[in-house]
Amino acid sequence: MNYKVIEVDVTTIKVNAGQPRLAYDEDGIDALASDIRHRGLLHPVILANDGEELTLVCGQRRLIATKKLGWTTIRAMVLLNATELLETALAENFLRKDLEAFDQAEAFYDLLNEKQLCLKDIARLVGKSVSSVCEIAKLMRIPKELRHDETLRRKPLRFQIKLSRYGTEEDIHAAYRRYEETGQLPVMKAQSTVSTLRELSKKIADIRTQLGKIDFLDLDFDNAVHINLKEEVTELLAAIHGRGWFRIDLIRFRQY
Structure with missing residues (x-):
């Protein structure tokens, strides 16, 4: 022991x-x-x-x-x-068993960002499904002051997860205020995450095609446009890695 x-x-x-x-x-x-x-x-x-x-x-x-x-x-x-x-x-x-949902979310956030683990690694570590880890990690979308609210902390996990899906911090604050006033969360705006991701995927494919048409040997590598492109690509990779969707070896993709 x-x-x-x-x-x-x-x-x-x-x-x-x-x-x-x-x-x-x-x-x-x-x-x-x-x-x-x-x-x-x-x-x-x-x-x-x-x-x-x-x-x-x-x-x-x-x-x-x-x-x-x-x-x-x-x-x-x-x-x-x-x-x-x-x-x-x-x-x-x-x-x-000891951790409350918001404590778990903060721990998962630390593992994702400080320890550079992906969702699959965390799921295996804590004995949960990837989908469960993902849902709990999304509780970090809820503003800090609400995550410290004792009433909200005692709410069922399904309520906390639903609240985290309201979008921006302002939207989440507004939804929780409505709940405090009426006892019910407001009707959630229709979400089309899958459609958004499909559209994003097409845009990335288009960008990849356009980049394939550029002869980088003809570029001035000190050109401001090229420098800006490197920075944007680096930030994109870092953002994807930080979201924990899948692991990216950022060392291999560092600027040179």
Whole structure:
């Protein structure tokens, strides 16, 4: 077993500087603290032991809430191997159960962007289908302030996923405000993602055909047009890679 569950002095826990959640809604923390006071801490926080100190991996909201309650210790699950913390933690069944949907989304986002994994890699790592990982990762479309909203965090996953599909952050904010006012999400505008992707695919094919007609040996490689083209292509590849649709070896495609 590569972890142990113990009571830890809250003053000895170091908050990971890489934690994606840095600010919290005070009302949300108060609501969580009230819930913990009445029902107890249902899930321990997750800590990593690097031999010298205990670093928080998961459960920052719970740690803040218990401090507000005046608790001096907190139940914690301590990882005994701090190497590749996020991958190790997600690979363990106990942490997959401990994470709320928005926490999972932030973890997946970190794996996609910081660890450069693709959706298929993450799905295999956490024991979920690619479609499930993709749906949860899309929760990052929801604005940060809403992801910290305690009421929204307690909503069913299917509600959170539906909210994430409303488009821009402004659209999502508007949809959630409508829900708060009426108890129902507004009718979603018709989406044609497949049609958009088909049209995009045709445009890319056309561009590839046009590029094939250009004799690049005749180009001045210091020409502003050529430099701009390189930058645009590089940014396109980076954007596709960042979306996690499929893996692209950006090193092979670096500008020269």
